[in-house]
Amino acid sequence: MPASLQLIGRSVNKNVEIQLGTTILQHALEHKVDFQNLCTRGTCARCRCLIEEGREHLADATEAEHKRLDPEELEEGYRLGCQTVVAQEGIIVARNKTYF
Numbered sequence: 001m002p003a004s005l006q007l008i009g010r011s012v013n014k015n016v017e018i019q020l021g022t023t024i025l026q027h028a029l030e031h032k033v034d035f036q037n038l039c040t041r042g043t044c045a046r047c048r049c050l051i052e053e054g055r056e057h058l059a060d061a062t063e064a065e066h067k068r069l070d071p072e073e074l075e076e077g078y079r080l081g082c083q084t085v086v087a088q089e090g091i092i093v094a095r096n097k098t099y100f
């Protein structure tokens with residue numbers, strides 16, 4: 001099954017290899033994709049991203065995500081990159097979209 005994680009930051013857009021069990025933000029930091037981040041604890045929401053493809057390959061939203069994001073945002077596919085763990089191989093596309 002083809003698997004890759006496409007990370008779209010403010011100016012960098014990269015396809016990277018999936019490391020199961022690690023977060024979207026960890027992938028971005030490791031591969032120098034410019035995802036914003038500050039707290040890495042699920043409170044600042046700088047790492048908010050839209051999962052444009054492959055939501056089914058991600059672990060369920062954490063308690064921090066339920067607290068920080070509206071149910072509608074989760075429904076639309078928004079996640080917090082620092083909280084979202086890649087659980088399964090597959091095609092995933094994540095675009096960093098902060099509020100500001």
Ligand code: FES
Binds near residue numbers: 046
């Ligand atoms: S880095 Fe702050 S919520 Fe993810």
